[in-house]
Amino acid sequence: MELRHLMTIRIAVNPVESFGRFPFGERRLITFDEGTFEGADLHGTLLPGGVDWQLVAPDGTLEIRAHYALRTDRGESIEVVSEGVRAAPPEVLARLAAGEQVDPDEYYFRTHIRLSTDSERLDRLNRVLGLARGERAPGGVAIHVHEVL
Numbered sequence: 197m198e199l200r201h202l203m204t205i206r207i208a209v210n211p212v213e214s215f216g217r218f219p220f221g222e223r224r225l226i227t228f229d230e231g232t233f234e235g236a237d238l239h240g241t242l243l244p245g246g247v248d249w250q251l252v253a254p255d256g257t258l259e260i261r262a263h264y265a266l267r268t269d270r271g272e273s274i275e276v277v278s279e280g281v282r283a284a285p286p287e288v289l290a291r292l293a294a295g296e297q298v299d300p301d302e303y304y305f306r307t308h309i310r311l312s313t314d315s316e317r318l319d320r321l322n323r324v325l326g327l328a329r330g331e332r333a334p335g336g337v338a339i340h341v342h343e344v345l
Contacts, residue, residue, distance in 0.1 A: 203235030280307025
């Protein structure tokens with residue numbers, strides 16, 4: 197199996213909203229209204245209204261379920277559905293929570309991504325499975341999406 201870089205999505209995230217403790221951990225919601233993406237033949241912006249539902253396990257591991265939309269510079273729409281995991285030792289999680297810049301090699305942040313579009317030019321994206329490595333930065337995330345070949 198091979199991977200090819202498809203795009204990098206940079207998202208400015210809003211503050212975390214906690215819904216309290218549920219049987220399997222803390223349920224959180226993070227919305228995002230702005231961002232950009234760039235790849236070989238993909239450039240554009242994130243549309244307002246994206247949401248990342250998270251479940252924080254007792255050990256700090258995040259289960260991620262994000263759903264958002266992109267618009268290319270050509271006006272094409274791309275729906276993104278992403279699920280994954282972010283895990284790290286407690287001291288690294290504390291640094292991330294404090295808003296510090298943490299080297300992404302110090303934590304595990306991976307998602308699988310499905311894309312959907314009505315664009316004829318980008319129709320192949322409807323049949324792509326993406327794997328991504330995420331990076332948490334102060335005020336946002338960068339998602340490096342790779343297409344599984």
